[in-house]
Amino acid sequence: MGTLVPFPVQPAAQAATPAPVLRVGGLRKTYERREVLCGVDWEVPAGRVIGLLGRNGAGKTTLLRCLLGLVPIDAGAIELFGATMAEPGGERLHRVGFVPQNFELFPWMKVSSYLDFTAAFYARWNHALAGRLLQEWELDPKQKIGRLSQGQRQKLAIMRAIAPEPDLLVLDEPVASLDPQARRAFMAELLALMGGPGKTVIFSTHITADLERADADIALLRDGRIQFTRPLAELKARLCHAVLNRPAGWSTPPALAGAIKSRIAGTSLHLLLEDVPPERLHQLAKDEDASLRIEMPTLEDLFVELA
Amino acid sequence: MRAIVQLWLLPCRQMPLLGVLAHLLWLAALACLAWIRPHADGAALGAGLVAMGSWFWHMGLGAALRGACQPENFLLPGFRRRLAGLGLADAAVWVGVPAALALALGVPHAMLGASLLLLAAAMGFAMGVERWISLLFWPLLVLAGWMPGLVGAIVHDALGSPLTLPLLLLTAVLLLRLALHPMLQITDRPPDASPLEGLSLGRSTAADTATRRSALGRRFEGWFDAIAQRALALALMRYREEPSAARRRALVRRLLLPHDNAAALVLRIAIMAVFAALYVVVAMHRQHFNATVVGAYAVLMALARFPQIGRGMQRMRPNLADLYLTLAPTTRTQYQQMLASALLVLVPIGTLTALAYTALGIVLTRADQPGLMLLVTLIVATGGGLVALGVHLVGPQGTVGRQLVNAAVLAGTMATYWGGAWLVDALGYLFGGGLLALITLGFGLGVWFASQREYLQREPCFDAPLA
Numbered sequence: 121m122g123t124l125v126p127f128p129v130q131p132a133a134q135a136a137t138p139a140p141v142l143r144v145g146g147l148r149k150t151y152e153r154r155e156v157l158c159g160v161d162w163e164v165p166a167g168r169v170i171g172l173l174g175r176n177g178a179g180k181t182t183l184l185r186c187l188l189g190l191v192p193i194d195a196g197a198i199e200l201f202g203a204t205m206a207e208p209g210g211e212r213l214h215r216v217g218f219v220p221q222n223f224e225l226f227p228w229m230k231v232s233s234y235l236d237f238t239a240a241f242y243a244r245w246n247h248a249l250a251g252r253l254l255q256e257w258e259l260d261p262k263q264k265i266g267r268l269s270q271g272q273r274q275k276l277a278i279m280r281a282i283a284p285e286p287d288l289l290v291l292d293e294p295v296a297s298l299d300p301q302a303r304r305a306f307m308a309e310l311l312a313l314m315g316g317p318g319k320t321v322i323f324s325t326h327i328t329a330d331l332e333r334a335d336a337d338i339a340l341l342r343d344g345r346i347q348f349t350r351p352l353a354e355l356k357a358r359l360c361h362a363v364l365n366r367p368a369g370w371s372t373p374p375a376l377a378g379a380i381k382s383r384i385a386g387t388s389l390h391l392l393l394e395d396v397p398p399e400r401l402h403q404l405a406k407d408e409d410a411s412l413r414i415e416m417p418t419l420e421d422l423f424v425e426l427a
Numbered sequence: 428m429r430a431i432v433q434l435w436l437l438p439c440r441q442m443p444l445l446g447v448l449a450h451l452l453w454l455a456a457l458a459c460l461a462w463i464r465p466h467a468d469g470a471a472l473g474a475g476l477v478a479m480g481s482w483f484w485h486m487g488l489g490a491a492l493r494g495a496c497q498p499e500n501f502l503l504p505g506f507r508r509r510l511a512g513l514g515l516a517d518a519a520v521w522v523g524v525p526a527a528l529a530l531a532l533g534v535p536h537a538m539l540g541a542s543l544l545l546l547a548a549a550m551g552f553a554m555g556v557e558r559w560i561s562l563l564f565w566p567l568l569v570l571a572g573w574m575p576g577l578v579g580a581i582v583h584d585a586l587g588s589p590l591t592l593p594l595l596l597l598t599a600v601l602l603l604r605l606a607l608h609p610m611l612q613i614t615d616r617p618p619d620a621s622p623l624e625g626l627s628l629g630r631s632t633a634a635d636t637a638t639r640r641s642a643l644g645r646r647f648e649g650w651f652d653a654i655a656q657r658a659l660a661l662a663l664m665r666y667r668e669e670p671s672a673a674r675r676r677a678l679v680r681r682l683l684l685p686h687d688n689a690a691a692l693v694l695r696i697a698i699m700a701v702f703a704a705l706y707v708v709v710a711m712h713r714q715h716f717n718a719t720v721v722g723a724y725a726v727l728m729a730l731a732r733f734p735q736i737g738r739g740m741q742r743m744r745p746n747l748a749d750l751y752l753t754l755a756p757t758t759r760t761q762y763q764q765m766l767a768s769a770l771l772v773l774v775p776i777g778t779l780t781a782l783a784y785t786a787l788g789i790v791l792t793r794a795d796q797p798g799l800m801l802l803v804t805l806i807v808a809t810g811g812g813l814v815a816l817g818v819h820l821v822g823p824q825g826t827v828g829r830q831l832v833n834a835a836v837l838a839g840t841m842a843t844y845w846g847g848a849w850l851v852d853a854l855g856y857l858f859g860g861g862l863l864a865l866i867t868l869g870f871g872l873g874v875w876f877a878s879q880r881e882y883l884q885r886e887p888c889f890d891a892p893l894a
Contacts, residue, residue, distance in 0.1 A: 213752050
C-alpha cells in the first residue's frame with residue numbers, strides 16, 4: 121500500500137536567478153484522445169544542467185520535441201531564448217543541439233559527408249572538436265551511417281549536436297546505447313563543453329548516476345506536468361527515507377508533517393520525508409513503539425518513490 | 428498448424444486482391460475440370476487457369492516469404508519446419524488436388540500436367556523471391572520467337588518422351604533451389620537507401636523492403652553510390668564557395684535525392700538502353716512495333732518515379748527532423764517551400780528521361796514520325812510529371828488511396844499521350860502541339876501550384892509513420 125501527497129511547491133526563484141533560456145506555459149499535447157501533456161508550466165534558467173526524469177510514457181520525449189517545434193502543440197506557449205516558438209525563428213535553431221531518442225539520421229550517407237553537409241549550414245561549427253571526437257570515439261568517416269551500430273549512431277548524433285557549440289543542448293536519453301566507457305567519455309565531454317557561461321543542458325535519462333555526476337537540477341515529469349525542478353544537492357539535503365518497524369505491523373501510516381510518501385511493506389513503514397528533523401522521527405518511533413532506520417536516498421531511490 | 432496458416436495468410440494480407448483472384452482461378456479450374464465434357468477439354472482449360480493462378484499466387488507468396496525470412500524470424504521455434512509444412516500444403520492445393528481430380532476423371536497426360544503445374548508454381552515462386560530469375564526465361568522466348576517450328580516439334584516430341592516428366596520435375600526442383608537458397612540464408616542487410624529513391628530502372632518500387640541484390644545489381648548500386656557521393660561533395664564545395672539560395676537548394680537535393688543528378692541520369696539511361704536493346708532482340712519475332720506505344724511506355728516509365736515521393740516523404744519524416752534543425756528555417760512555410768522546391772527538379776529529370784527513352788525507342792523501332800513522338804513526349808511527360816509530383820506530395824497517406832491516385836494519374840497521362848499524338852498528327856506541329864501544350868501544361872501547372880499551396884500550409888511532421 122502506498123500513498124503519495126502532492127510534492128511541496130517551492131518558493132519562487134530568487135532574484136539572482138538568470139533569465140530563463142526556456143519558458144513553457146500551459147503546454148498541452150494529446151495523441152488520439154490520450155492527453156500526454158496536461159498543461160506543463162516550466163522554466164529552465166540559463167547555465168544549468170537539467171535532468172528530466174519521468175517514467176516510461178510520462179511524455180518526456182513528447183515534451184522535448186514540443187520544445188523544439190518538432191511536434192505541433194494543442195495549447196500553451198513556448199518561449200525559447202526569449203522569443204515565442206510559434207515559428208522556428210531561423211538562426212535561433214542553430215543555438216540548439218538536439219540528440220533524439222531514435223537516431224534517424226541519413227543511413228545512405230557516409231559519416232564524413234553527413235558531418236560536412238551539416239557543418240555547411242552552421243555559422244559556428246567546431247571542426248577541431250568534431251575531428252577529435254571522430255578519432256576518440258572510433259568512428260570511421262568513410263563508413264555509411266546505415267552500417268554503424270546503434271551505439272555508434274548515437275555517438276554520431278551526439279557529435280553532430282555538440283559540434284556547433286550550442287547554447288542549449290537537448291538530449292533525449294542520449295546514452296541508452298553507449299557502453300560504460302563511451303558514456304563516461306560523453307559525460308566528460310558534455311560537462312567540459314557545456315561548462316561555459318550561459319550553456320544549458322536538458323537531459324532526459326533513466327541513468328540517474330549520470331545526473332548525479334553532472335550535479336544536475338532535477339525536473340520530474342509526472343501526470344503530464346512538471347512536478348518540480350530542484351537542484352539535486354538540495355533534494356538530497358532536504359529529503360530522507362525513514363523506515364519504522366514494529367512486530368504488530370501498520371494499518372495506516374501515522375500523520376506526520378513533511379511526509380511526502382508513505383508505503384507499508386509487511387511490518388515496515390517506509391516514509392519519504394522532507395525537512396523533518398531526526399528528533400521528530402525518534403519521537404514518532406517512540407510513540408508508535410517502533411524501531412527507526414533513517415537512510416539518505418540516492419537519486420534512483422527518489423525517482424522510484426516520486427515518479 | 429496455426430503458424431502455417433499465418434504464413435499462408437501473409438501474401439493474402441499484403442496483396443488481398445491477388446489472394447482472392449488466384450484462388451478464384453483455382454476454383455474455376457476445378458469447376459472446368461469437373462463439369463466440362465469431354466474431360467480432356469475441361470482439363471486443358473482448367474490447366475491453363477490453374478497454371479496462371481498458381482504463377483501469380485506463387486510470385487506473391489515468394490515476395491511475402493522473402494520479406495518474412497529475416498534473421499530474427501529464424502529464431503522462431505520451428506520456423507524452417509513450418510515453412511516446409513507450408514510448402515507441402517501449398518503443393519497439395521495447387522498441384523495435388525487438380526492432379527488427383529484429373530487422374531480420377533481419367534484425363535490423358537494427367538501426370539505430365541501435374542509436373543507442368545509444379546513447374547509453373549516453382550517458376551512463380553522463384554520469380555517472386557529473386558527477380559533476376561525471370562531473365563532465365565528470356566532465351567526461351569527468343570527461341571520461341573525466332574524458331575516457332577522448332578519449338579513446336581520439341582513440344583510434340585516431349586509429349587511422347589518418358590524423359591519429359593523427370594526433366595520437368597528436375598527443372599522445378601532447380602528453380603526452387605535457386606529461390607530457397609538465398610531466402611533461407613542469413614546475410615548482411617544492406618544500408619537503407621534514401622526512401623525517395625529506388626534504384627530499379629523504372630524506379631517504381633523497391634525501397635519499401637530490404638532488397639537482395641544480385642552481383643550485377645550490387646555493381647550498379649556501387650556506381651550510383653559513387654556518383655552520389657561525388658555529386659554531394661561537389662555541391663558542398665560550390666555552396667562553401669558561394670552560399671546562395673540556389674546552391675543551398677541543390678545541396679538539399681543531393682541529400683534527399685542522391686541519385687537524381689546528371690551523371691546518374693546518364694548512367695541510368697545507358698543501362699536502360701542496354702536492356703531495351705536486349706528486349707528488342709528478344710521480341711524480334713514480332714514484325715511490327717507500334718512506335719506510339721513505345722513512346723507512351725517511355726512516358727509511363729518516367730512517371731513511375733513519382734509514387735516513390737509520396738511513400739518516401741512519409742517514411743522519411745523522422746530523418747527530416749535533423750534536416751529541419753540544420754536548415755533552421757525562419758518559418759515552417761519556408762521549410763516546406765525548401766522541400767517542395769528541391770523535389771521540383773524531378774519534373775525536368777522525368778521529362779529528360781522520357782525523352783531519352785523515347786529517342787531510344789525511335790532508334791530501335793525505326794519510327795516513322797520521330798519529331799511527333801519527341802514533341803508529344805516532351806509536353807505530356809512535363810505535364811504528367813507536374814501532376815504526379817503534386818498529387819503524390821499532398822495525396823492520400825494510405826497505400827490503397829495512393830495506388831488509386833497513381834492509377835488515375837497514369838491512365839490520364841496515357842490518354843493524354845494518345846490524344847496528343849492524334850492531335851499533333853491531325854493539326855500539325857504548331858497548332859496541334861500548341862493546343863496540346865496549352866491544355867496539358869496548363870493543367871499540370873494548375874495542379875502543381877494548387878498542391879504546392881496546400882503543402883506549404885501544412886505543418887511539417889517528423890513523427891514516424893505507424894506502419
